[in-house]
Amino acid sequence: MKKLNRRSFIKGGLATTAAAAVLKEKTSVASGDFDNYPEGMGVIVDLTRCVGCRSCEAACNKEQGLPEPAEPFDDFSVFDQIHHGQKRRTDESKYTVVNRYDPPEIDHPLFRKIQCNHCNEPACLTSCFVNAYTKTPEGAVIYNSKVCVGCRTCMVACPFYIPTFKYSKAFTPKIMKCIFCYDTRLKNGKPPACVEACPQEALTFGKRKDVLKIGKQRIRETPGKYVDHIYGEHEVGGTAWMYLSSVPFDKVGFDTHVPKEPIINSVKEFLAMVPMVLTIWPGLFVGFHLLATRKDKIKELEMEKEAKAKKANENDKKEEQV
Amino acid sequence: MQTRKKILRTAIALTTGALLFAPGLALAMDADDAPESITIDSMANLYSAVEFDHLMHTEYASCAECHHHTTGVPVADPNCIRCHAYTPEGDDVSCTGCHEANRFDKEYLDTLNDPQIYHIDKPGLKGAYHLNCIGCHEAIDGPTGCQDCHTMTEAGEERFDTGKHAPAGGSSGAHH
Numbered sequence: 001m002k003k004l005n006r007r008s009f010i011k012g013g014l015a016t017t018a019a020a021a022v023l024k025e026k027t028s029v030a031s032g033d034f035d036n037y038p039e040g041m042g043v044i045v046d047l048t049r050c051v052g053c054r055s056c057e058a059a060c061n062k063e064q065g066l067p068e069p070a071e072p073f074d075d076f077s078v079f080d081q082i083h084h085g086q087k088r089r090t091d092e093s094k095y096t097v098v099n100r101y102d103p104p105e106i107d108h109p110l111f112r113k114i115q116c117n118h119c120n121e122p123a124c125l126t127s128c129f130v131n132a133y134t135k136t137p138e139g140a141v142i143y144n145s146k147v148c149v150g151c152r153t154c155m156v157a158c159p160f161y162i163p164t165f166k167y168s169k170a171f172t173p174k175i176m177k178c179i180f181c182y183d184t185r186l187k188n189g190k191p192p193a194c195v196e197a198c199p200q201e202a203l204t205f206g207k208r209k210d211v212l213k214i215g216k217q218r219i220r221e222t223p224g225k226y227v228d229h230i231y232g233e234h235e236v237g238g239t240a241w242m243y244l245s246s247v248p249f250d251k252v253g254f255d256t257h258v259p260k261e262p263i264i265n266s267v268k269e270f271l272a273m274v275p276m277v278l279t280i281w282p283g284l285f286v287g288f289h290l291l292a293t294r295k296d297k298i299k300e301l302e303m304e305k306e307a308k309a310k311k312a313n314e315n316d317k318k319e320e321q322v
Numbered sequence: 323m324q325t326r327k328k329i330l331r332t333a334i335a336l337t338t339g340a341l342l343f344a345p346g347l348a349l350a351m352d353a354d355d356a357p358e359s360i361t362i363d364s365m366a367n368l369y370s371a372v373e374f375d376h377l378m379h380t381e382y383a384s385c386a387e388c389h390h391h392t393t394g395v396p397v398a399d400p401n402c403i404r405c406h407a408y409t410p411e412g413d414d415v416s417c418t419g420c421h422e423a424n425r426f427d428k429e430y431l432d433t434l435n436d437p438q439i440y441h442i443d444k445p446g447l448k449g450a451y452h453l454n455c456i457g458c459h460e461a462i463d464g465p466t467g468c469q470d471c472h473t474m475t476e477a478g479e480e481r482f483d484t485g486k487h488a489p490a491g492g493s494s495g496a497h498h
Contacts, residue, residue: 051456053468058482072484074468108460191426200456201449205426206434214443221401 036120040139041186042208042240043195044215045113047252048225049202052079052098052111056194056203060096060115063181063193067093087253090114092166095178096194103251110245112252113203115194116141116162116178117232118240121262127157132175138187139208139240140180148173159236159258180240208240215244237262351385351393351411364423365448368478372471382462388454389415405440421450 058073079100087099096115118141125133132148150173154163166174181192191205219226232242250256363371385393394411422430425446479485
């Protein structure tokens with residue numbers, strides 16, 4: 001067996017740690033450089049245009065073959081519903097929901113449609129350990145129930161609380177969320193059903209970079225109408241669905257504390273540490289342990305030798321006496 | 323109306339020089355030129371066609387408020403004035419002349435890629451109607467409920483799970 005002395009062991013350990021550090025540096029650069037499918041599609045939602053007609057909800061329900069709603073889609077009393085202290089949200093029977101807000105700054109209500117925002121670097125995708133999620137070049141974040149194991153980590157990871165779980169079927173796990181009408185429309189160049197249904201063109205569909213331009217043009221050319229911000233341009237590293245509003249976004253239910261960079265960036269340092277902890281640390285610390293206990297072992301061996309020698313001596317003496 | 327237009331066009335031809343100085347005056351249409359009523363049915367599907375009382379609406383709004391710069395009546399919006407301060411009457415003043423009914427057709431969307439185009443944000447026909455109508459109706463307390471202007475069809479009831487297609491136990495027909 002090749003003998004490992006202290007010097008060569010420490011040398012080797014340092015080299016592996018340095019290699020891990022270099023690798024980590026490389027991966028973070030690569031992730032930051034990902035240019036998010038520049039030809040991907042997007043939608044800009046203009047809160048000043050939405051009148052809360054719920055046509056988008058009805059269109060989504062039919063397009064996605066979702067279950068019959070509890071209330072008709074022309075029932076506007078749903079805007080007063082509160083579940084667990086919160087306004088309506090997406091669930092296994094609805095991929096999109098419109099809620100009414102009454103900000104005190106203005107004399108009329110505003111309506112906000114929620115659905116999957118189709119992040120450029122989705123946290124659901126990053127968090128999924130079986131790769132059930134895909135960000136398509138068209139811009140949609142789609143989901144494959146065939147590989148899903150139903151761990152629901154994506155539901156925790158999503159900064160917008162969008163993916164929901166089909167609790168009604170316990171043995172065939174399925175995450176239910178807006179897929180940008182990918183299979184039936186987007187991949188054929190058509191807008192999602194909600195966009196086509198909107199009578200007010202509160203939803204404007206096009207390439208993400210183009211609708212972003214449109215949003216900026218609206219802000220610039222109608223001074224005072226909008227707050228000077230497009231929600232989703234930079235939030236969580238950019239989303240395909242973006243919003244324009246006439247009041248500050250936190251007044252109409254938006255989380256304005258989400259980071260301006262992809263969620264992956266918040267956990268990347270930790271994730272890069274995982275292989276190092278799992279592969280290098282065991283060897284490193286076993287080595288330290290062996291080094292620290294080497295002298296004791298030598299002592300032990302020496303003591304054993306001494307004891308043996310003593311015994312042998314005593315035996316010799318006995319034999320002499322006999 | 324046709325003969326009047328012909329005379330007008332002859333006058334235009336004869337007074338080209340004058341046009342350079344006062345095109346708005348020579349070309350402006352007025353409410354008398356307009357039809358009394360228009361049936362808006364090109365997109366009727368979930369809702370039935372709208373019988374639009376054009377004459378009645380001319381009492382509430384100037385031509386430019388709905389037809390923008392196309393009727394030769396000067397526009398008021400400072401942003402439009404930048405280019406359309408002296409735009410003469412257009413050949414087509416109807417909504418469909420500019421606002422695309424097939425808003426999401428690839429051919430139409432491709433035309434928006436022209437870097438020379440300023441109006442990249444022009445609403446389609448459905449959007450143009452609703453944005454213009456509802457915006458004004460809200461401002462002057464006109465009717466704003468969906469079925470105040472167009473009644474829902476059978477296909478609409480199916481789409482909205484209402485009327486005949488209402489979910490068992492659910493309420494229906496509620497309005498804002």
